[in-house]
Amino acid sequence: MRAELKYWLATTLVMAATSSAFAQVKVTDAWVRATVAQQGVTGAFMRLDSATDARLISVTTPIAAAVEMHRMSMEGDVMKMAPVSGIDIPAGKGVSLQPGGYHLMMIKLKSQIKAGDMIPFTLLIEDQDHQRTSVEVRATARPLNAPGGMGAMPRK
Numbered sequence: 001m002r003a004e005l006k007y008w009l010a011t012t013l014v015m016a017a018t019s020s021a022f023a024q025v026k027v028t029d030a031w032v033r034a035t036v037a038q039q040g041v042t043g044a045f046m047r048l049d050s051a052t053d054a055r056l057i058s059v060t061t062p063i064a065a066a067v068e069m070h071r072m073s074m075e076g077d078v079m080k081m082a083p084v085s086g087i088d089i090p091a092g093k094g095v096s097l098q099p100g101g102y103h104l105m106m107i108k109l110k111s112q113i114k115a116g117d118m119i120p121f122t123l124l125i126e127d128q129d130h131q132r133t134s135v136e137v138r139a140t141a142r143p144l145n146a147p148g149g150m151g152a153m154p155r156k
């Protein structure tokens with residue numbers, strides 16, 4: 001009985017230490033928009049959830065020279081897009097990167113992306129204590145005409 005209790009305590013302490021040391025960010029529903037040949041940029045989207053406040057601070061993928069974090073918003077009746085330095089992931093609320101809001105822009109694509117392709121990303125996440133964790137994500141390429149307002153992106 002006593003040994004069991006000790007084991008339980010030890011396990012609980014280890015779990016507590018782990019969850020306070022690193023942001024536990026869960027990524028779901030990751031996808032990118034497929035491209036036509038010679039297209040230079042495309043958007044990537046996903047849902048980010050965290051039990052503690054965290055922030056997405058950078059993203060990389062082997063198939064693009066860079067990945068920028070962008071925010072789209074309506075100014076009057078004009079849709080505007082601007083780069084942001086990071087995207088907050090509020091504890092328990094999370095954030096959706098989706099067409100028309102926050103999203104990732106893949107810049108200078110190295111190859112065409114076809115529907116069904118699996119695209120790897122590495123997300124760098126920072127928690128409240130400025131501890132950084134990287135999260136590996138695989139995003140599925142959806143057809144060019146998948147719903148959302150990113151079809152008319154300017155080419156770079």
Ligand SMILES: [Cu+2]
Pocket residue numbers: 070071081103104105
């Ligand atoms: Cu964008």
